[in-house]
Amino acid sequence: MKLASIKADGLEKAAIVTAGGYVLVETLNAATGSAWSETLAGLLGNEETAGLNAWYREGGALQAERLETIAFADAACGPLLRNPPKIWGIGANYAEKAEEMAVTPPDGEPICFMKPTTSLVGPGDAIVLPRGEHRVTAEAEIGIVIGRTCKYVSEADAMGVVAGFTPTLDMTAQDIHARNPRFLGRSKCFDTFFSFGPHLVTPDECPAPGQWTIETALNGVTLYRSDVTRMIYSIPYIVSYFSGMMTLRPGDVIMTGTPGSVPLRPGDVAECRLGGFAPLLNPVIAEREARG
Structure with a gap:
């Protein structure tokens, strides 16, 4: 799985990288009823990345491919984190x-x-x-x-x-x-x-x-x-x-x-x-x- 921090609506939001573009985690949550953190800082700070990756490997990748994407050409990536602990x-x-x-x-x-x-x-x-x-x-x-x-x-x-x-x-x-x-x-x-x-x-x-x-x-x-x-x-x-x-x-x-x-x-x-x-x-x- 590949993740990014995408600039959208004045915020920096976590997204999964798919073949067709970026799928915001908030889009994933809305479509599947999941409750993953919607920023990379949250995913990392709450130690959710391993669980999200397990979901992705066990069929989630196919689900993500069917969701609304932000085209690579239309997306601006921020740094993965603004305030890493170290x-x-x-x-x-x-x-x-x-x-x-x-x-x-x-x-x-x-x-x-x-x-x-x-x-x-x-x-x-x-x-x-x-x-x-x-x-x-x-x-x-x-x-x-x-x-x-x-x-x-x-x-x-x-x-x-x-x-x-x-x-x-x-x-x-x-x-x-x-x-x-x-x-x-x-x-x-x-x-x-x-x-x-x-x-x-x-x-x-x-x-x-x-x-x-x-x-x-x-x-x-x-x-x-x-x-x-x-x-x-x-x-x-x-x-x-x-x-x-x-x-x-x-x-x-x-x-x-x-x-x-x-x-x-x-x-x-x-x-x-x-x-x-x-x-x-x-x-x-x-x-x-x-x-x-």
């Missing part, structure tokens, strides 16, 4: 990226950082390059979205707490980070420096590891490409690792690293391409353009 990321998780950076994660553990919710934008929203002489890059990454409250999850059980996956773009002011590695968090905290969406894809619909590709693209051209078999830390390991540090909540987002970063300039379009997913695209503007 936004985490790890660095240098693809072999080629670690080699490029000459980085060895300390003591065999991932390099970790957090993003504030003020850094969040959605598909089609502008990445705003901050004032000053900054060298900003974008990195395409697989985003894990947690679906159940959990702590101390084993790697064997980790996929059971995952609601789904989504494309993400992680922006970094590389000039700040280059001055001192301890400035990693500061270099990633600017407004608009995190984008995710447009779809949340449940684990059962994700490609097999060897076919699950990830590409960082700029202005329509793929500049870096890899697949999840090249990850140093696997997705189950990442979920288990973070759950050992803190309680994970539904809606938490964890970015899983990138095969490569691209420099951004005003007028560019940054893109995350994941095999089997709708791509995530964001235009780039300068802050003076955004604020006059």
